[in-house]
Amino acid sequence: MSQTAPQPAISASGLRFVWPGQAAPTLDIPAFSLDAGQSLFLYGPSGCGKSTFLAALAGVLDPGAGRIEIAGIDLSSLGGAKRDRVRADHIGMIFQVFNLVPWLGARDNVLLPCRYSARRKASAGPDPKASADRLLAELGLDDPALATAPARTLSVGQQQRVAAARALIGAPEVILADEPTSALDEAAKVRFITLLRAEAESAGAALLFVSHDRSLEPHFDASLDFEALNGGAA
Numbered sequence: 680m681s682q683t684a685p686q687p688a689i690s691a692s693g694l695r696f697v698w699p700g701q702a703a704p705t706l707d708i709p710a711f712s713l714d715a716g717q718s719l720f721l722y723g724p725s726g727c728g729k730s731t732f733l734a735a736l737a738g739v740l741d742p743g744a745g746r747i748e749i750a751g752i753d754l755s756s757l758g759g760a761k762r763d764r765v766r767a768d769h770i771g772m773i774f775q776v777f778n779l780v781p782w783l784g785a786r787d788n789v790l791l792p793c794r795y796s797a798r799r800k801a802s803a804g805p806d807p808k809a810s811a812d813r814l815l816a817e818l819g820l821d822d823p824a825l826a827t828a829p830a831r832t833l834s835v836g837q838q839q840r841v842a843a844a845r846a847l848i849g850a851p852e853v854i855l856a857d858e859p860t861s862a863l864d865e866a867a868k869v870r871f872i873t874l875l876r877a878e879a880e881s882a883g884a885a886l887l888f889v890s891h892d893r894s895l896e897p898h899f900d901a902s903l904d905f906e907a908l909n910g911g912a913a
């Protein structure tokens with residue numbers, strides 16, 4: 680009996696990008712892919728190009744050369760506005776700096792992707808507020824007072840969980856996380872990654888988690904050295 684092969688949620692080939700003013704390419708990636716439902720830990724030293732790679736996958740940066748597909752959609756053929764749409768509809772992002780709107784409550788921050796994407800809103804179910812509260816609770820923020828507290832009044836660990844819930848709401852196929860645990864202590868890092876992985880896995884999302892902290896590596900399905908992936912770079 681034939682089985683359907685897992686679909687890559689992210690695939691990239693022939694990526695090449697040189698930052699203006701730099702002699703060597705920051706990205707020179709022959710091939711990369713990550714299947715739906717898989718988690719990958721991508722590591723490498725500071726400055727090796729990890730954030731530049733995520734920016735290309737998110738469609739924030741157009742590498743100019745190569746092909747990137749997100750959930751089967753070819754980004755390389757799209758202009759900036761259409762890439763923005765793909766990002767809003769199909770990608771949840773978590774950054775080192777959480778980029779929450781400081782005066783909005785935790786729940787309203789989580790709901791932001793539903794404002795920008797009808798697809799994410801539809802996927803969040805008939806009651807997106809209840810979905811936001813469920814995600815917050817599953818990520819350990821189950822105190823109702825926290826749902827309405829302005830984000831600026833939350834602790835760093837709490838803000839980070841809000842950022843994770845915002846990335847997960849509406850079940851995007853791809854979660855990109857760029858050093859999201861760097862402000863946390865060891866125990867909080869592991870707790871956060873365990874929750875994030877469980878949520879991504881149950882939604883069938885591909886989780887690409889970037890860090891230079893290799894102690895986090897065992898918590899993922901697989902790991903990859905960015906400098907080996909980025910084989911052509913000087």
Ligand SMILES: Nc1ncnc2c1ncn2[C@@H]1O[C@H](COP(=O)(O)OP(=O)(O)OP(=O)(O)O)[C@@H](O)[C@H]1O
Nearest residue numbers: 698699705723724725726727728729730731732891
């Ligand atoms: N906006 C920019 N303009 C020019 N060069 C840039 C820009 N952003 C990054 N670079 C350069 O690209 C290279 C890779 O930077 P990048 O931030 O992608 O690395 P990183 O591996 O994510 O580092 P870190 O772990 O410190 O965040 C560096 O040499 C950096 O100086």
